[in-house]
Amino acid sequence: MKIAVVQFPGTNCEHETLVAAKSAGLSGEIFRWNRPAEELSGFDGYIIPGGFSYQDRLRAGAIASKEPVMDALREEAERGKPIIGICNGFQILVEAGLLPGLGGIDAALASNVMVSKGEIVRRGFYCAWTTLRHEAPPKRCSGSFLLEVGELVRMPLAHAEGNLVTVDPDLMARLNEDHQVVFRYCNEAGEVDPEYPVNINGSLENVAGICNPEGNVLGMMPHPERSSFAWQLPPADPAKSVGDMEAPGPGRRIFESMKRYIEVRR
Numbered sequence: 602m603k604i605a606v607v608q609f610p611g612t613n614c615e616h617e618t619l620v621a622a623k624s625a626g627l628s629g630e631i632f633r634w635n636r637p638a639e640e641l642s643g644f645d646g647y648i649i650p651g652g653f654s655y656q657d658r659l660r661a662g663a664i665a666s667k668e669p670v671m672d673a674l675r676e677e678a679e680r681g682k683p684i685i686g687i688c689n690g691f692q693i694l695v696e697a698g699l700l701p702g703l704g705g706i707d708a709a710l711a712s713n714v715m716v717s718k719g720e721i722v723r724r725g726f727y728c729a730w731t732t733l734r735h736e737a738p739p740k741r742c743s744g745s746f747l748l749e750v751g752e753l754v755r756m757p758l759a760h761a762e763g764n765l766v767t768v769d770p771d772l773m774a775r776l777n778e779d780h781q782v783v784f785r786y787c788n789e790a791g792e793v794d795p796e797y798p799v800n801i802n803g804s805l806e807n808v809a810g811i812c813n814p815e816g817n818v819l820g821m822m823p824h825p826e827r828s829s830f831a832w833q834l835p836p837a838d839p840a841k842s843v844g845d846m847e848a849p850g851p852g853r854r855i856f857e858s859m860k861r862y863i864e865v866r867r
């Protein structure tokens with residue numbers, strides 16, 4: 602099971618993403634955006650990692666979304682192969698139209714605006730640990746294939762443009778009804794609160810991850826590769842482990858899910 606971690610100029614999470622995927626039993630390689638795009642068909646799945654592709658110019662993900670490699674990824678998605686976009690990867694998927702309903706002028710990942718008690722308390726780039734509640738039914742989505750409804754996973758986020766906004770009053774109803782909301786920001790007890798700091802970036806309905814209608818394409822703002830090993834967890838976390846460098850952290854479940862999804866598809 603071989604995956605491609607697609608790297609654009611300005612991507613900065615490709616190595617740790619590949620290491621995390623390998624820790625889940627996948628094999629793979631970093632695939633530079635300017636390689637012949639047809640070589641992508643030889644992989645079983647794809648991850649677009651985080652970073653600042655093209656310096657986030659215009660909007661984060663906007664320029665990378667126009668690269669020919671994204672047309673090839675669209676074709677692979679149509680064949681049912683899994684694609685996970687993490688942070689800047691999510692932004693690129695949205696801009697490329699691989700998550701229908703998002704992107705264009707109707708719905709976007711906009712600048713973070715954190716609101717508490719009716720006041721804006723913070724804006725822009727933010728880096729913090731967060732807890733996600735898995736909202737989709739098991740097996741709904743390639744990147745959360747193994748997760749139960751309500752399962753909590755801890756991982757960090759670090760971005761400026763992850764705030765889902767829309768002018769379409771029906772968008773959330775459609776996404777919810779179709780179980781395309783995969784993750785929501787919640788507190789450690791699993792409760793969703795629309796205010797900062799639980800709703801960490803101001804996103805509509807605390808959305809942290811969305812899949813396409815078919816479930817094979819997942820975009821998520823937080824970084825599972827940054828909590829795929831127990832040693833990556835914050836010092837106070839009970840699951841923190843420094844002795845065993847291979848001990849799993851919660852983020853590994855995303856990559857294990859992708860592996861299982863590929864196995865089941867075969």
Ligand SMILES: NC(=O)CC[C@H](N)C(=O)O
Binds near residue numbers: 650
């Ligand atoms: N960590 C990242 O992938 C950064 C995402 C993006 N460039 C932003 O700041 O919004």
